[in-house]
Amino acid sequence: MPAITFIHSGGNTDHIEASDGESAMQAATRHGLDGILAECGGNAMCATCHVYVDDGWLARLPAMADDEDALLDGAAAERTANSRLSCQIKITPELDGLVLRLPERQV
Amino acid sequence: MSAASSASTGGPPAVPHLDVDPFAVAFFTDPFPTHDVLRDAGTVVYLDKWNVYGVARYAEVHAVLNDPATFCSSRGVGLSDFKKEKPWRPQSLILEADPPAHTRTRAVLSRVLSPTVMKQVRDRFAAAAEERVDVLLGKRSFDAIPDLAEAYPLSIFPDALGLKPEGREHLIPYASLVFNAFGPPNQLRQDAIERSAPHQAYIAAQCQRENLAPGGFGACIHARVDEGEITATEAPLLVRSLLSAGLDTTVNGIGAAVYCLARFPDQWQRLRDDPTLARNAFEEAVRFESPVQTFFRTTTREVELGGAVIGEGEKVLMFLGAANRDPRRWDEPDAYDITRRTSGHVGFGSGIHMCVGQLVARLEGEVILSALARRIARIEITGEPKRRFNNTLRGLDSLPITITPA
Ligand code: HEM
Ligand code: FES
Numbered sequence: 118m119p120a121i122t123f124i125h126s127g128g129n130t131d132h133i134e135a136s137d138g139e140s141a142m143q144a145a146t147r148h149g150l151d152g153i154l155a156e157c158g159g160n161a162m163c164a165t166c167h168v169y170v171d172d173g174w175l176a177r178l179p180a181m182a183d184d185e186d187a188l189l190d191g192a193a194a195e196r197t198a199n200s201r202l203s204c205q206i207k208i209t210p211e212l213d214g215l216v217l218r219l220p221e222r223q224v
Numbered sequence: 225m226s227a228a229s230s231a232s233t234g235g236p237p238a239v240p241h242l243d244v245d246p247f248a249v250a251f252f253t254d255p256f257p258t259h260d261v262l263r264d265a266g267t268v269v270y271l272d273k274w275n276v277y278g279v280a281r282y283a284e285v286h287a288v289l290n291d292p293a294t295f296c297s298s299r300g301v302g303l304s305d306f307k308k309e310k311p312w313r314p315q316s317l318i319l320e321a322d323p324p325a326h327t328r329t330r331a332v333l334s335r336v337l338s339p340t341v342m343k344q345v346r347d348r349f350a351a352a353a354e355e356r357v358d359v360l361l362g363k364r365s366f367d368a369i370p371d372l373a374e375a376y377p378l379s380i381f382p383d384a385l386g387l388k389p390e391g392r393e394h395l396i397p398y399a400s401l402v403f404n405a406f407g408p409p410n411q412l413r414q415d416a417i418e419r420s421a422p423h424q425a426y427i428a429a430q431c432q433r434e435n436l437a438p439g440g441f442g443a444c445i446h447a448r449v450d451e452g453e454i455t456a457t458e459a460p461l462l463v464r465s466l467l468s469a470g471l472d473t474t475v476n477g478i479g480a481a482v483y484c485l486a487r488f489p490d491q492w493q494r495l496r497d498d499p500t501l502a503r504n505a506f507e508e509a510v511r512f513e514s515p516v517q518t519f520f521r522t523t524t525r526e527v528e529l530g531g532a533v534i535g536e537g538e539k540v541l542m543f544l545g546a547a548n549r550d551p552r553r554w555d556e557p558d559a560y561d562i563t564r565r566t567s568g569h570v571g572f573g574s575g576i577h578m579c580v581g582q583l584v585a586r587l588e589g590e591v592i593l594s595a596l597a598r599r600i601a602r603i604e605i606t607g608e609p610k611r612r613f614n615n616t617l618r619g620l621d622s623l624p625i626t627i628t629p630a
Binding site (some may be wrong): 147149154156158160163164184187190191192207 | 334335398565575583
């Protein structure tokens with residue numbers, strides 16, 4: 118099972134096991150992780166599952182769709198070049214070891 | 225409640241037939257025991273009263289919502305099948321549409337109600353919430369439905385849309401009509417449609433470009449015409465969607481939250497201790513009460529769902545409220561818990577038609593509950609709450625309360 122490391126805005130980290138095919142958001146909420154709200158349940162409609170993808174991983178993720186791009190502009194925390202919506206990151210074996218940083222706020 | 229099974233011919237398991245009427249006043253008064261019956265009877269049930277299939281478990285409701293190619297909306301999301309019956313009003317271009325038509329109109333409304341736009345209106349919505357609480361603190365004893373659940377959204381939403389000051393008294397009756405009309409041809413629906421003419425006339429006029437103030441959500445929709453994204457005849461119908469779905473829903477959502485917080489003082493105390501829980505307290509009320517209780521889909525082909533086979537052209541009723549309390553999905557489903565992880569509830573739907581106004585609803589819910597929690601110590605119910613009956617919406621007509629200032 119691919120592992121994901123979430124780094125909270127305060128610096129502490131959580132390592133979780135994701136199931137193949139679920140999204141990074143689903144893996145995080147299934148493990149009760151704080152810092153991802155996912156108010157819309159993964160429908161790419163709320164921007165409360167915002168993450169900053171660690172530099173080394175960014176290019177290895179599938180490109181973002183227009184709706185994700187537009188939503189990120191409205192994310193509560195600052196949008197950077199590393200910003201993605203975790204509900205749109207589908208976990209595959211190639212993403213084993215993925216590192217995602219959490220913003221200080223989601224709303 | 226009797227549950228007879230249809231004759232089995234050795235094929236897929238028979239779908240249980242139930243004599244439940246989910247559009248009867250007796251059901252609206254206390255739907256929860258019947259929700260249990262519906263969920264426990266099977267993955268899919270058949271309701272003889274209206275000749276429709278029903279799904280009440282979370283898994284099946286979620287599956288139907290997320291397969292719009294099989295479970296379509298263009299034949300109506302009420303009982304009426306638009307393939308057989310003329311819609312009572314011109315069909316909605318978003319709610320009652322399928323891809324690719326839906327994709328285009330949805331993109332327009334998503335942009336008009338985006339998180340970026342919410343950042344722009346937040347301060348205004350929050351200031352109005354404080355003003356509403358000022359008024360309520362002046363009264364101390366009042367009816368929380370008209371004076372809070374209705375008054376607060378009415379103080380912001382029509383202005384945010386850019387509506388004229390005149391005629392706003394038609395807004396709630398029109399929405400109530402729309403949501404009654406999704407139901408079967410019962411008294412509620414017939415009466416609503418019979419009295420609809422003045423409300424429809426107001427709405428039709430108010431959706432026109434010249435009647436919408438610049439900068440409002442309505443004008444923003446019309447501005448998409450200039451970009452070539454929608455036509456000049458489509459724009460008024462998309463404004464109509466916000467007028468239909470944007471006010472009465474939040475009235476019932478805020479009403480649900482206040483009713484929960486008044487009924488469960490321990491949860492009120494938690495909110496008092498940490499008002500940043502306001503947003504989740506609202507979300508949990510949407511799960512717990514499910515202000516929008518049901519919607520239909522129509523099958524576009526024969527389909528297997530939860531082991532049952534449903535033929536083409538069948539209406540399927542989704543019990544959102546029952547899914548939101550399905551013990552197969554939720555721990556302690558009948559507890560109102562403002563710290564619950566609510567993500568995944570279907571109170572706003574799911575999939576491509578999931579509420580396009582969900583950010584507006586959450587913003588309203590958050591700022592009003594936060595203002596209440598910071599400035600009020602106690603809420604006491606001082607009279608018998610009265611229910612308002614509607615074929616789709618669940619909420620109260622009257623909730624007499626007394627508040628104690630913090
Ligand atoms: C607590 C408040 C609300 C609740 C519970 C609610 C519930 C829902 C639900 C369950 C759906 C899905 C319909 C379906 O799948 O067929 C929906 C769709 C919709 N809602 Fe809401 N809603 C609320 C507030 C709002 C607001 C504030 C607006 C407008 C500003 C709005 C506008 C719409 C529209 C236009 C659709 C159709 C979307 C589509 O078909 O793509 N709603 N809502
Ligand atoms: S969960 Fe809502 S956008 Fe990702």
